[in-house]
Each structure stands twice: as C-alpha cells, then as structure tokens.
Amino acid sequence: MNIPTNLKYTKTDEWFDPATGAMGLSDYAQGQLSDIVFVEIVVGIGETVEPGKAIASVESVKAAAETYASASGKVVAVNEDLSGNPEILNKDPYNRGWMVKVEGADASGLMDAAAYTKYCEERAH
Amino acid sequence: MTYIPHSPKEREAMLAAIGVKSLEDLFKDIPARHRFPKLALPPALTEMEAAAELDELSIGNENVRTDLVSFLGAGAYNHYIPAAVDHILRRGEFYTAYTPYQPEISQGTLQAVFEYQSLICALTGMEVSNASHYDGATAVAEAANMAYAQFRGKRNKVVISPTVHPQYRETMRTYVQGMNLELAGDDPKANLEAGPEMLEGLVDENTALLIVQYPDFFGRVYDFTSLIERAHGKGALVCVAANPTALALFKTPGEMGADIVVGEGQPLGIPLSFGGPYLGFFTTRKQYIHKMAGRLVGETVDNRGQRAFVLTLTAREQHIKRERAISNICSNEGLLALAAAVYLSLLGQTGLRQVAELCYHKAHYAAEKISKIKGYSLCFDAPFFHEFSVCCPKPVVKINETLLEHGFLGGYDLGQDYPALKDHMLIAVTEMNTREEIDALVDILAEVNHD
Numbered sequence: 001m002n003i004p005t006n007l008k009y010t011k012t013d014e015w016f017d018p019a020t021g022a023m024g025l026s027d028y029a030q031g032q033l034s035d036i037v038f039v040e041i042v043v044g045i046g047e048t049v050e051p052g053k054a055i056a057s058v059e060s061v062k063a064a065a066e067t068y069a070s071a072s073g074k075v076v077a078v079n080e081d082l083s084g085n086p087e088i089l090n091k092d093p094y095n096r097g098w099m100v101k102v103e104g105a106d107a108s109g110l111m112d113a114a115a116y117t118k119y120c121e122e123r124a125h
Numbered sequence: 126m127t128y129i130p131h132s133p134k135e136r137e138a139m140l141a142a143i144g145v146k147s148l149e150d151l152f153k154d155i156p157a158r159h160r161f162p163k164l165a166l167p168p169a170l171t172e173m174e175a176a177a178e179l180d181e182l183s184i185g186n187e188n189v190r191t192d193l194v195s196f197l198g199a200g201a202y203n204h205y206i207p208a209a210v211d212h213i214l215r216r217g218e219f220y221t222a223y224t225p226y227q228p229e230i231s232q233g234t235l236q237a238v239f240e241y242q243s244l245i246c247a248l249t250g251m252e253v254s255n256a257s258h259y260d261g262a263t264a265v266a267e268a269a270n271m272a273y274a275q276f277r278g279k280r281n282k283v284v285i286s287p288t289v290h291p292q293y294r295e296t297m298r299t300y301v302q303g304m305n306l307e308l309a310g311d312d313p314k315a316n317l318e319a320g321p322e323m324l325e326g327l328v329d330e331n332t333a334l335l336i337v338q339y340p341d342f343f344g345r346v347y348d349f350t351s352l353i354e355r356a357h358g359k360g361a362l363v364c365v366a367a368n369p370t371a372l373a374l375f376k377t378p379g380e381m382g383a384d385i386v387v388g389e390g391q392p393l394g395i396p397l398s399f400g401g402p403y404l405g406f407f408t409t410r411k412q413y414i415h416k417m418a419g420r421l422v423g424e425t426v427d428n429r430g431q432r433a434f435v436l437t438l439t440a441r442e443q444h445i446k447r448e449r450a451i452s453n454i455c456s457n458e459g460l461l462a463l464a465a466a467v468y469l470s471l472l473g474q475t476g477l478r479q480v481a482e483l484c485y486h487k488a489h490y491a492a493e494k495i496s497k498i499k500g501y502s503l504c505f506d507a508p509f510f511h512e513f514s515v516c517c518p519k520p521v522v523k524i525n526e527t528l529l530e531h532g533f534l535g536g537y538d539l540g541q542d543y544p545a546l547k548d549h550m551l552i553a554v555t556e557m558n559t560r561e562e563i564d565a566l567v568d569i570l571a572e573v574n575h576d
Contacts, residue, residue: 037438038415042277057449059415059440066449 002027003117004094008070008110010051011119015094016070021105022098023070025058028120030093033060039086041099047075049102051109056082056099058089070110073102189397189534194562196491196528198512198553199342199537200261200290201400202370202392204480205557210394210467219463228436234459235434238422241466248372248469249386250379251408255419256457258405261366261389262296265289265336267407267418267452268364268385269297272334273306274416274451275362280333282307286324287315288341289366291542297336306333313543317343318505321352332361334385339367339378343539343551344488344512345505346375353382362413369393369406369465371510373474374481385409394468395461404461415441418452483556484511487563491554494567500574504549512553514539514546518574521550527573533566 003026007015013029016022030036038059043049049069056067078100082088089097111119131139136148145151152160170178189195195203213219218233228235242254258264269283283306285294294311301308309327316323321337328335335356340346353363364385365378370392372378378386390404391397409417415438423437443450472480488511496503500518515536517524525535536553539546554563 038440040415059438059446062440062445064440064446064449 001031001117001120002094003113003120005113007094008107008112009116009119010068010070010110012068014067014070016105016107016110017098018105018107021073021076021101021103023055023102024093024097024099025056025067025089026116027093029065029067030090030097033058033063033065036060036086036089039082039089039099041078041082043075043078043100045075045078049073049075049100058086067099069100069102071102071105071107073105075100076103077101189557193532193534194558194566195534196536196552196554196558196566197534198344198555199551200292200389200391201397201403202368202511202553203397203555203557204370204392204394206394206396206468207471209471210464213467214460214464219460221459229433232434235422235436237463237466238420238457238459239424239434240470241462242422244466244469245369245390245406245408248369248377249367249388249406249408250372250377251383251386252379252411253414253417253421254406254408255417255421256459257390257462258387258407258419258454259458260401260403260405261290261387261391262293262405263454264387264389264405264407265293265364265366266296266300267405267454268336268387269300269306269334270304270452271385271409271413271416271418272362272364273304275413276333278305280331280361281305282309282329282332283334283336284310284324284327284332284361285336286310286321286338286341287312287543288317288343288345289336289338290342293338293366314545317543317545320507321347321349325352325355328356328359328361330359332356332359334362334364336364336366339365339375340371340510340512343505343514344509344553345507346371346510347507348376348381349378349383350381357382368510370477370481370484373477374485374510379408384413390458390461390465393465395464402458402461404458404465406465414438416451417441418454420455420457480556481510484554487511487556487558487560488513488552488554490560491552491558491563491566494563495552495570498567498571498574501570504546511555512551515550515552517548517550517570520548524550524570524573528566528569531565531569533562533569 007017009015013026015024015026040057042057043055050072051069053069054066055069058065058067079098187193189203238256245254337349356363362384365383367378367386367388369388386408388406390406421437423435425433425435427433442455443453444455492513495501495515502516504514504516521538528535536550539549539551
C-alpha cells in the first residue's frame with residue numbers, strides 16, 4: 001500500500017497535502033472500492049469546505065462512496081480531468097487523482113503517514 | 126401451508142434483544158377487538174362454483190376488442206396487438222414482472238431489456254434508455270428528480286406546461302412535496318390556445334427543468350426546437366413527454382435537442398386493461414447517465430469472450446447508494462418492456478410508421494367530418510396527430526351516454542380538468558377504427574344535437 005510521508009490523512013481515508021492544499025482519496029480507499037467508474041466533484045471554486053463535508057461522489061463497480069474534505073478552507077481549484085477519466089483514482093490517487101485544492105487550510109487533527117499506516121493495518125485484521 | 130424460517134429459539138432471542146416477552150406483546154397497541162374482526166364473508170365456494178361465478182361476472186365486462194367501438198384516448202390508446210406479443214410474454218422463461226435480483230444468470234431477460242432500450246433510443250432519437258419505469262406519469266416525475274440532482278439542488282424550479290397530461294401533472298405535484306422544488310406553469314386556467322412560446326417567460330436561471338408534451342394532451346404537435354434552445358440559454362434542462370407511436374411519423378425530440386425524453390409506452394403492444402399495468406419509458410443523453418433512475422442493462426463480453434449482458438452502473442441505485450441515491454426506483458416493468466420490444470420488432474420501422482400514418486389519416490378524416498356537423502367545431506388550429514379537441518353543443522357526459530347506447534365509447538371530457546373547456550371532447554382515432562365506425566360516430570353526434 002502506498003502511503004506517502006509528505007501527506008496527512010483522515011479516518012475516512014482522505015489525504016491532504018499541506019504544501020499545496022490539495023486533497024483526495026487514499027490508495028487504501030481506491031483499493032477497497034475497486035474499479036472506479038464515476039466521479040463527480042460536488043463543490044465549486046469559491047465554496048468553503050470543512051472536514052466531514054462531501055467534496056466528491058465516487059462510484060465503483062460494486063460500491064458508492066462520498067469523499068469528504070480532509071481539511072477546511074476555500075476551494076481554489078477543481079480537478080476537471082477526473083469526471084472523464086475516473087480510473088485515474090485507481091491508478092494515481094495521490095498525484096493526478098487530486099480532487100480539489102483549498103487555501104487557508106486548517107489541517108489540525110489529521111494523521112501522519114505512520115499513524116495512518118497503523119490505522120490501515122489494524123483494519124486489515 | 127405455513128412456512129416460517131425462524132426457529133422458536135431464534136424468535137426468543139430476537140424478542141429478548143428488543144426487550145419484549147412474547148410475539149403477542151408486539152401487537153398490544155392494537156385494541157383486541159380490531160385484531161381479528163369478524164368478516165362478513167359468505168361461505169367458501171368450491172373451485173367449480175367459484176369458476177362459474179367468475180365466468181358470470183366476466184360476462185358483465187365490455188371491452189374494446191369485442192363489445193365497444195372506442196374513440197377514447199387521453200393517454201391510453203387502443204391499438205392492434207399482434208398475437209405473437211402475448212405468446213412470447215407468456216413463455217415461462219419471461220413470465221415475471223421484474224428484472225431478477227440475481228440478474229446475470231438470466232441472460233435472456235437481460236438481452237430482452239437491452240433490445241428494448243436500444244429500440245426506445247432509436248424511437249426517441251436519444252442516447253441512453255433505462256430499463257423502464259412503472260408508467261408515463263412516473264417517468265415524467267423522475268425527470269424532475271433527475272434534473273434537480275443534476276443541479277445538486279441549486280436550481281429549485283420545474284416549469285411544466287399546462288398541456289401535459291393532467292394525471293402526469295398530478296403525479297408531479299405529489300413528487301415535489303417536500304422536495305424544495307417549485308412547480309410553475311401548472312395552471313389549467315392558462316391560455317390553452319397559445320403555443321409553446323408561452324412557456325418561455327417562465328424559464329429562468331433558477332429553473333432545473335422544463336417539461337412539455339408531444340403531441341400535447343389535446344393532440345397538438347409543435348416543434349419545440351426553438352423553445353428548447355431558449356431554455357438551454359437559461360441553463361435549464363428540457364424533458365419531452367412523447368407518444369411513441371407519433372415518433373414514427375414526426376421529428377424526434379432527440380432531434381429537437383431535448384435532454385430527457387419520456388413517455389407512456391402503453392401504445393406499444395400493451396392492452397388498455399382498465400388503466401394498467403403500463404410502461405414508462407425514460408431516455409436521456411450519455412452525459413446525464415449517472416443521474417438517471419432505474420435499472421440499466423449493458424452489453425459486454427464474458428470470460429470466454431462471448432457476448433453477454435449485465436446490469437450496469439448499479440452503484441447509482443438505492444440498494445447501494447442508500448439515502449444518497451437520487452431515486453428510490455431500483456426496478457422496472459420487465460414484462461411490459463418485453464411486450465414493447467416484441468411489438469416494435471414485429472412491426473419494424475415501416476410497420477410502426479404505417480400504424481402512425483393510419484392513425485393520422487383516420488383522425489384527420491374524423492376531424493374534418495365532425496367539424497362539419499352543425500353545432501360542433503374543432504377547438505384548435507394547430508396541427509395534430511391522432512387526437513383532437515371538439516367543442517360540443519351539449520355536455521360531454523350527455524353525449525357519451527348516447528354514444529354508449531350505440532356501443533360507442535366516446536371521447537374524454539376536457540371540462541373535468543380545464544374549466545375553460547367545458548363541453549369539449551377529446552377524440553382519439555387509431556388504426557382500429559374503420560371508416561364505417563367513424564361515419565357512424567358522426568351520425569350519432571349529429572343526432573345528439575337534434576335531440
């Protein structure tokens with residue numbers, strides 16, 4: 001499982017990049033969902049998000065899930081490539097798979113890579 | 126035969142879990158005298174006696190195949206149904222109401238639904254069809270649901286033409302209760318002479334969907350191309366509720382630029398059956414597929430490379446998406462979708478066009494003759510398909526009583542729904558009506574005026 005050390009994570013399997021303000025869903029989450037066939041970003045530029053608020057609706061061949069904001073802030077960019085190429089979330093969840101970027105983010109309370117790795121391992125058993 | 130899958134031990138465990146002593150305790154809120162009320166039923170009959178009684182009751186039925194000549198339409202139409210339709214429906218492999226819940230094992234059913242979807246797309250000029258809804262009214266209401274979801278609740282208005290079927294509008298009013306959707310245009314007192322352009326002013330930046338009917342409830346045919354363009358200019362989606370038979374003859378709503386095309390599929394090989402069960406067809410463009418309700422069958426290849434069919438994009442549906450699903454409909458009218466697919470396959474493009482042409486010409490023959498009877502006139506000047514509105518010299522109820530005495534089922538009383546159309550009758554003519562029947566109708570109508 002790929003868990004980059006420069007990112008922060010939520011218990012609902014989203015990541016946040018403090019350096020760029022980008023957020024998305026984790027490698028663990030895409031693996032659980034299996035083949036993702038549909039993504040819809042449900043927030044727009046200029047909207048304010050906060051942890052627990054849905055930023056995207058994701059459907060795979062066997063499940064549907066919401067992706068929640070991993071940090072609070074104002075949306076400054078939305079990844080337009082995803083809706084036409086939802087498989088990006090399976091192939092490259094941390095780079096090309098970013099969903100929205102926010103500014104003025106508050107990332108307190110998120111897990112670091114080590115804590116998230118432990119959290120994922122615990123659930124595997 | 127009583128079969129209860131739970132053992133007494135399991136039942137005890139469940140009762141203990143919710144803190145109830147006995148099954149009886151679960152019903153204690155219902156007063157004892159209401160639990161098993163005495164039913165005033167006659168003594169039970171033997172099978173032989175019951176069959177005889179049912180036979181006797183059925184003699185009282187009058188139907189449009191053998192007893193009555195029908196000029197009644199208003200959303201349900203009397204068309205010829207080839208015998209092969211019923212024959213295929215009654216085959217054991219197909220004879221079930223729904224798409225099965227372990228769908229992929231039933232390849233035949235899935236293929237039939239796939240063919241149905243393909244035929245409906247061809248007919249409407251649209252890109253995607255779902256596996257069907259319960260009826261035309263449901264399909265119209267689901268279109269509003271879909272448009273509301275497409276704008277994520279940020280547009281809160283649906284504009285519906287007053288010339289959409291009154292029962293569809295009623296269903297729509299039921300749907301929008303508690304949906305935070307405003308329904309505009311739903312006014313039976315509106316100017317009904319006006320064409321579709323009268324709706325333009327109602328469509329604004331807050332409008333999610335505009336709904337029109339084609340032909341409209343009065344049978345009139347309008348080209349909605351420019352109306353649709355203007356609605357798109359405001360960012361709204363447009364739904365056209367269409368009569369499928371008419372689509373064989375006229376420009377398709379797909380060609381006009383509609384985003385959603387729905388309708389009542391009953392004319393496609395489904396008997397009138399006192400109002401149902403019917404078939405709602407629902408089509409849209411590929412870009413909106415994830416917001417579409419209902420089941421959807423797709424074509425694929427199996428692990429041996431053979432053509433196969435699957436239920437696809439099921440993650441949209443309520444059984445997976447739960448409370449976040451756009452619609453609570455996860456089923457379809459499987460058997461009647463099959464009827465429509467068989468009907469369309471038997472007739473083909475040419476056959477369906479012939480049916481539509483016969484309807485059109487016979488209706489125009491009837492309209493011309495009726496308009497010449499003293500006291501009667503056509504209400505509207507607009508082109509029409511197989512149904513038209515007639516202004517009558519007497520109440521429609523009275524005229525229909527006389528017609529029924531002659532074995533004729535008269536037209537729909539428009540005054541029920543539109544106060545301005547008191548004494549107006551909506552007359553439908555299909556390929557089932559002969560010239561002799563039309564001439565006889567004209568004679569009776571003339572007679573009524575003399576009485």
